[in-house]
Amino acid sequence: MWLLRTAKRVRAGRALQRGRYTCVRGYQHMLANMATDLYACRQMILATARLADAGQDIRTEASMCKLFVSQACFRVADQAMQIHGNVGVTKNHPVEFIFRRLRLYRIVTGTSEIQRNTIAKGILRPREAA
Secondary structure: OHHHHHHHHHHEEOOOOOOEEOOHHHHHHHHHHHHHHHHHHHHHHHHHHHHOOOOOOOOOHHHHHHHHHHHHHHHHHHHHHHHHHHHOOOOOHHHHHHHHHHHHHHHHOOEEEEEHHHHHHHHHHHOOOO
């Protein structure tokens, strides 16, 4: 929701800090990167869900999803903080809340190093013949 609101403000040509009119091409590029990251996350999760629905072992793919999605979402939140400037770090602001929460989830779901270990084991393990 906040990504859509930010995009509308950028599309209207307004600067996101103090209402000044400025060149917004940099913001547009950041929004494009953010939308691309989110799309990649969704597609990766859907592909892994299809494998799970088919009854396949998804340990490696699930770890790939955890690793990629946690890092991509953190990048998106970080760029949102940059776009919103000092407002983005204000306590109880949606961007600040999401940024803080995503940092916590990166630890709770297993650190990136643990996910990489699981992925490497899955890649190196011989696959069963179908």
